[in-house]
Amino acid sequence: MAIVGIVEDNKKIRDLIQRYLDMQEGMQCPVATDTVEEMLEFLEEHQHPNVLLMDIQLPGMSGIKGMEIIKSKYPDIDIIMLTVYHDSHKIFDSLKAGASGYLLKHTSLPEIKESIENLLKGGAPMSPQIARKVITHFNDQAPKKNEDSMLTSREQDIVNGLVDGLSYKMIADRLDISIDTVRAHIRNIYKKLHVNSKAEVIAKSLRGEI
Amino acid sequence: MAIVGIVEDNKKIRDLIQRYLDMQEGMQCPVATDTVEEMLEFLEEHQHPNVLLMDIQLPGMSGIKGMEIIKSKYPDIDIIMLTVYHDSHKIFDSLKAGASGYLLKHTSLPEIKESIENLLKGGAPMSPQIARKVITHFNDQAPKKNEDSMLTSREQDIVNGLVDGLSYKMIADRLDISIDTVRAHIRNIYKKLHVNSKAEVIAKSLRGEI
């Protein structure tokens, strides 16, 4: 039996979803509140829902802040954001704060029901638009490496040493070459990357620009 | 009209999907190859498909490597990975290499069709299991900063300078303080972070550990 809670300040929407879900088989929706604060009170005193549908824009505490609190107190509750916001910041903040799904508000009632079932089966319900944003986030991590400034594998070894915070001497020992060779490689690396300090190489490397 | 291509080395599966998609309304599937190499030849000489379904494990070039090449030559083609692999590495590598969707091979033919339509409408088809892995990836990005090793805002200014690859002198100029003051701050930063070189501070900072 899926027990679902709702936090949503629009009474009309809230009641509609609650009534719909409550009449579905294998599902009940005993609680629907205006605010995170009210939901927290409910959770203190009653059996926990398995799933919460939560808006972001709420009177009082925001849905994202609220989720952080709820997830820290009741980590077993899965939370689906149900909101009009489709800007990347709100999406990623929600996901980082522990959301298990993210639906846009135009989602139909049957789709909401499916999403909850999907979630309980180990899925992660997302509106297609949201999924695309999430995917794009990864796509954009595309190493925008400068093909013509590519380092050789030996040079990469040196860079790794720098990133590990090693001195020239330590790098030389690690790679079993002379310190002068390390110097030589580093000169070449600086030239290729158009930098002139360890600091810049390390920064570039950790930003994924190498 | 959706034009779909398939790269899949299992002839049975390949033919099945091709025949199924080809008989759908508004969809045609003129090409299905064994390998990335064959698909690349096809793309040179024919009209490009809008969507490619691609396996990962293939004879010759891997699907991930293949996707990188195809995306760099034909960025307009959307690629859906269709594979048995559900390990995080393969998933994230695929997404970073430019995949627009990721389906597991047990996906039914009608679901594959829906996924293609979903994709063309701006969505990002993913099997629920995959979606969950992707979401979990964000959930895990919980900031793990060491509260007790917090830097003062002035110290953070100095760190920012280091991350930008500046020398002590340049930081002093930027903040309009003496180079000795910069030294003093850096000593304190090293003490707080238990490090003893610019390199380590930069590394920590860019890893989000400050």
Next chain:
DNA sequence: ATTGTTATCACATGATAATGTTAGCTATCT
């Protein structure tokens, strides 16, 4: 009122790093 923290500055010294120049050896490409 004393203690602690932060921010500021100075002087000094040995250790590292950055840069220039040169060059031998190997593998690969033309």
Next chain:
DNA sequence: AGATAGCTAACATTATCATGTGATAACAAT
């Protein structure tokens, strides 16, 4: 065969960094 690229190495010089020691002033907390 000659050119090119990569890895190796040495020597030299100047610049920057890491660290020790010590000090003054503002401000907050006990």
